[in-house]
Amino acid sequence: MTRNVKNNLIMGMAIGYDAEQLRPFVFSLKESGFKGDTAFIVSYPETSPETIEALKSWGVILVPYEGWRFMPTCLHVTRYIKYLEVLSAQAEAYDYVLLTGTHHVVFQKDPFQIDLSAGLAFFTEGNTIGDDLALSQGIKSAFGPDALNSLSNKTVSLGGTALGTQSQIMGYLIAMNQVIGMANPESLKANGIDRALHQLIVHEGIVKDFQLVDPHGGSA
């Protein structure tokens, strides 16, 4: 499905990364033909002045974020509340939004050129939760063994990546912040724990009306 992509946003967390680490993301995105906005969440001094200048010169919108320092959770978790704040302040500004990781992502096509008939897409990793030891431990530490048992045969959905209409992405972020409140607070300190929170949202029906897309672009 080809759509008008002029009002789309790609947003990611860039705290702790330098310009060279972010260059593949930004330049591959430009090369894909994407014409929308790219916003990175940054923090001083974890994002150096040189990186700030480079990102600005590449046309990236910078969103300062310092509140994470006072949150008893890892950065992977704290980014979701900032995403929600940014999108809430930009009510209906964008048609579609992609939330994504940054330093380890490259684009080969315009990321919005997929079937988005459900209005919200999550992506699979191809294996099951029970086969992913780190993820299983994360779910157990956040929600206990019963939650792990009920999710272990489900497909792993890629954490940190969601694509949808602005309103549905905001629904996802509200759900994520609710799930953060449900998790064992100690578990939220572990890097990458948001993957566990994301599985709960996807597989326990906390967000409805989404499509699960396999790594090759088809519906899982």
Add this chain to the structure above:
Amino acid sequence: MTVSDKTKKYLVLGAALGYDATQLRPFVISLNETGYEGETVLLVSPSKTTPDTIKTLRSWGVTVELFETWRLMSACMHFARHVKYLEFLMEHPGYDYILLADTRDIVFQKDPFGLDKSRRLYFFTESETVKIGNCASNSKWIEAGFGKSKLQALSHKAISCSGTVMGSHDGIMAYLSAMIALAGKADAASLTVEGIDQGFHNVILHDKLIGDICLMKNQAHIATLGHLGPDDISLAEDGRAVNADGTASPIVHQYDYPSHDALYHSIMQRYAQP
């Protein structure tokens, strides 16, 4: 120069989370009545600010800035607002002079930027007689953040109010950065103590963590009423709060203290919803 230079870009920045339009009316309407032509930005959060209040604030010319990240912060709102102020000013570096202000208990009587602005930062004292060591709240904040030895060292020092700070963009950024850096050194549990920002504020001032701070006497530019008695300020016929020397401070803060009942009721009546 005693009036704001119209070519300068001024900002009044405050947090309005948890307050409704009626509570914020004295702040906003009195500021507008002074002829202030700068920008007023108030932090709001949809869970703590009703849609009606947001709509009303906008109708009064206020720019509302959404603040949601406080939900995950292990800190009271008094401290958390400073973090958001810093984020906001990083994103909006174009202001020449800025007033950080409490909102619910402030009214304006004249142009808030009507002082010479030759200094990078202006802090404002609460009292010429009451010191940190003989104020229970201020003592608690210093001790909670930095322990008994710091309280002892600062006990004879003047109390400055963290609810009103004015400065250049550069000065305010230095202040907010110092506030956040200090929070990293303080006892982590103290961040949840309501009002703890005032403890940090006074450490910044008295330990000279930033240079070029002008500490102004109470009632010189801002009348902070918490430690003042009924004889220190009176209600003029035109409804203004007048100091004992006959002057009227451009900004009146803490007018809701019980010892200033007449002033409080006068302000409430004057700014009641039409």
